[in-house]
Amino acid sequence: MSGATRLSTFLLFCPALLWLxxxxxxxxxxxxxxxxxxxxxxxxxxxxxxxxxxxxxxxxYWQTFARTAGFAVIVTAATLFVAFPVALYxxxxxxxxxxxxxxxxxxxxxWVSELVRTLGWMNLLRESGLISGLLQWLGVxxxxxxxxxxxxxxLVGLVYGGLLFMLIPLINALDSLDxxxxxxxxxxxxxxxxxxxxxxxxxxxxxxxxxxxxVFMLTIGNFATAVLLGGKNSLxxxxxxxxxxxxRFDWPQGAAFGFMLLGLxxxxxxxxxxxxxxxxxxxxxxx
Amino acid sequence: MNKDLDVSGVVKSFGGSAAxxxxxxxxxxxxxxxxxxxxxxxxxxxxxxxAGFIEPDVGxxxxxxxxxxxxxxxxxxxxxxxxxxxxxxxxxxxENIAYGLKCRGETGGAIAPWVERILGRVGLAGFGDRxxxxxxxxxxxxxxxxxxxVLEPALVLLDEPLGALDLKLREHMKIELKQLQAEFGxxxxxxxxxxxxxxxxxxxxxVMARARFEQVGTPRDLYYRPATPxxxxxxxxxxxxSGRVEQRSGGWVLLRTAEGLPIVAAWDGAxxxxxxxxxxxxxxxxxxxxxxxxxxxxxxxxxxxxxxDGAASSVLIEEQSTKxxxxxxxxxxxxxxRLAPGDTVWFGWAGEAGACFAVGP
Numbered sequence: 001m002s003g004a005t006r007l008s009t010f011l012l013f014c015p016a017l018l019w020l021x022x023x024x025x026x027x028x029x030x031x032x033x034x035x036x037x038x039x040x041x042x043x044x045x046x047x048x049x050x051x052x053x054x055x056x057x058x059x060x061y062w063q064t065f066a067r068t069a070g071f072a073v074i075v076t077a078a079t080l081f082v083a084f085p086v087a088l089y090x091x092x093x094x095x096x097x098x099x100x101x102x103x104x105x106x107x108x109x110x111w112v113s114e115l116v117r118t119l120g121w122m123n124l125l126r127e128s129g130l131i132s133g134l135l136q137w138l139g140v141x142x143x144x145x146x147x148x149x150x151x152x153x154x155l156v157g158l159v160y161g162g163l164l165f166m167l168i169p170l171i172n173a174l175d176s177l178d179x180x181x182x183x184x185x186x187x188x189x190x191x192x193x194x195x196x197x198x199x200x201x202x203x204x205x206x207x208x209x210x211x212x213x214x215v216f217m218l219t220i221g222n223f224a225t226a227v228l229l230g231g232k233n234s235l236x237x238x239x240x241x242x243x244x245x246x247x248r249f250d251w252p253q254g255a256a257f258g259f260m261l262l263g264l265x266x267x268x269x270x271x272x273x274x275x276x277x278x279x280x281x282x283x284x285x286x287x
Numbered sequence: 288m289n290k291d292l293d294v295s296g297v298v299k300s301f302g303g304s305a306a307x308x309x310x311x312x313x314x315x316x317x318x319x320x321x322x323x324x325x326x327x328x329x330x331x332x333x334x335x336x337x338a339g340f341i342e343p344d345v346g347x348x349x350x351x352x353x354x355x356x357x358x359x360x361x362x363x364x365x366x367x368x369x370x371x372x373x374x375x376x377x378x379x380x381x382e383n384i385a386y387g388l389k390c391r392g393e394t395g396g397a398i399a400p401w402v403e404r405i406l407g408r409v410g411l412a413g414f415g416d417r418x419x420x421x422x423x424x425x426x427x428x429x430x431x432x433x434x435x436x437v438l439e440p441a442l443v444l445l446d447e448p449l450g451a452l453d454l455k456l457r458e459h460m461k462i463e464l465k466q467l468q469a470e471f472g473x474x475x476x477x478x479x480x481x482x483x484x485x486x487x488x489x490x491x492x493x494v495m496a497r498a499r500f501e502q503v504g505t506p507r508d509l510y511y512r513p514a515t516p517x518x519x520x521x522x523x524x525x526x527x528x529s530g531r532v533e534q535r536s537g538g539w540v541l542l543r544t545a546e547g548l549p550i551v552a553a554w555d556g557a558x559x560x561x562x563x564x565x566x567x568x569x570x571x572x573x574x575x576x577x578x579x580x581x582x583x584x585x586x587x588x589x590x591x592x593x594x595x596d597g598a599a600s601s602v603l604i605e606e607q608s609t610k611x612x613x614x615x616x617x618x619x620x621x622x623x624x625r626l627a628p629g630d631t632v633w634f635g636w637a638g639e640a641g642a643c644f645a646v647g648p
Contacts, residue, residue, distance in 0.1 A: 184375070187339075194390055
């Protein structure tokens with residue numbers, strides 16, 4: 001590479017490097033430093049792991065994390081379950097304009113911010129909301145029904161929020177499935193179920209893995225949807241982090257929780273990949 | 288119990304235009320039947336109807352005397368080798384072959400020896416653990432065929448499976464396919480646009496054009512006794528002459544081409560205009576008119592180009608009086624070997640050598 005090309009390559013990389021360096025790496029390093037500092041007196045700090053120890057010493061924190069992680073797994077599975085047939089239809093059945101229209105329809109809700117979408121769900125689910133009103137009007141219930149502030153509402157909202165991020169890698173993966181493979185699967189005596197289990201799903205695996213990782217990470221780190229739809233009792237881990245930073249003004253503790261979230265969710269993704277025998281690089285390459 | 292395939296009066300239209308129009312044929316058990324036609328002639332539609340991916344509008348398809356219409360593809364006694372082979376990339380070779388057996392409900396222990404046996408018979412013993420993408424083109428071909436044959440179907444459909452191979456391998460696979468078919472005794476129905484594949488391998492060939500069968504016969508029949516101008520032009524190389532009938536006597540006609548060349552042909556058909564197809568190898572080359580002897584059609588011309596292609600070499604000759612250019616096969620031995628552009632040569636063919644058809648209404 002000549003000097004000039006090297007310089008221009010460097011200049012082309014500059015915006016991305018600055019962006020990553022200033023907005024991601026630098027704050028992370030700062031947060032990391034913060035998380036290992038213990039308050040000795042009002043303006044005196046020393047380094048130590050006390051903030052991390054709190055996570056394990058206080059059952060409420062790791063229990064909250066366990067619940068959040070478990071819930072995120074359920075949300076990921078539910079999203080996959082809902083998105084797969086839709087992706088299969090868009091990738092394999094829909095043609096031309098219909099395909100573009102369906103794709104746009106699934107994209108459309110994401111032109112609105114997450115907060116507005118969540119408020120929309122609240123409008124539907126609250127005591128004086130649309131669904132409650134409809135049930136009363138139909139005579140199914142006599143009084144108002146509160147559908148908000150429970151796990152069901154959180155599940156619905158989080159699945160809805162993750163849908164697109166599951167759909168796109170699934171559609172990409174299924175798109176590359178050769179129709180002849182499906183036909184060959186049927187022709188050689190396979191039922192529709194066999195073809196789905198032995199040909200379509202294995203082919204879509206990289207997309208399933210990529211989509212699941214993204215949805216899991218987005219869900220476990222979600223704040224607005226979980227807190228607004230789940231309410232005070234949602235026991236959501238990002239809520240615990242928020243409380244440390246904003247309510248208790250204990251930044252070192254909040255930073256430590258933040259790193260716990262990052263570390264533990266990464267470990268969970270790694271475990272998930274190991275258990276299902278998938279490789280991250282292969283998934284990312286193919287989808 | 289014979290396992291003949293009977294197709295009769297099958298019609299299939301897409302959006303008003305017929306893709307397959309009233310096609311009937313019979314394939315006896317154990318024979319190699321080819322459907323030969325240019326792309327878009329409807330042969331793939333016909334094959335997909337037999338496999339069960341499309342239902343015909345009208346007509347019947349029966350195997351061993353029992354109609355298979357209405358049965359889904361997975362319940363038909365018919366298996367297909369796809370154009371791109373469609374081997375399952377998520378399975379290894381043995382799993383690909385075991386797939387159909389598992390679907391049929393065979394259980395664990397019985398499958399492995401079965402797979403090993405069929406791999407041995409197609410010359411791939413010990414390849415069971417290979418991934419599909421580790422195989423060469425010819426090996427993939429054999430796996431695709433083994434995957435069908437292991438199920439002992441009444442009929443194997445092959446949809447231009449040699450299309451993706453390079454020329455040398457294609458020549459080799461033609462012979463190998465024919466040998467496999469003979470060895471297993473399974474009925475093969477093969478579709479192709481490559482006339483050489485159809486002629487070399489088949490017991491019977493159907494030539495298809497514009498949704499219909501033009502002619503069904505042995506390769507020899509199609510080549511020497513084409514029933515329609517399409518078959519004459521499509522099967523094998525031909526030089527095509529068209530002209531007006533000037534004289535007619537006792538099964539012979541004298542045609543005059545638009546350029547004014549007189550041609551004698553054996554023909555007892557009616558019609559004012561005719562076209563004549565003459566095989567390049569039926570045309571003889573000579574240095575002098577005397578060497579052409581008793582041939583009815585003899586012309587003098589000058590050689591314009593030599594088209595060297597080994598055993599398939601030919602020359603272009605410009606006929607002296609009309610300046611019409613004719614392609615003639617060049618024998619690669621004997622006195623014609625040293626021909627050079629600019630030489631004066633004679634060429635001719637016997638009146639019975641060509642196939643003649645009426646043109647127009």
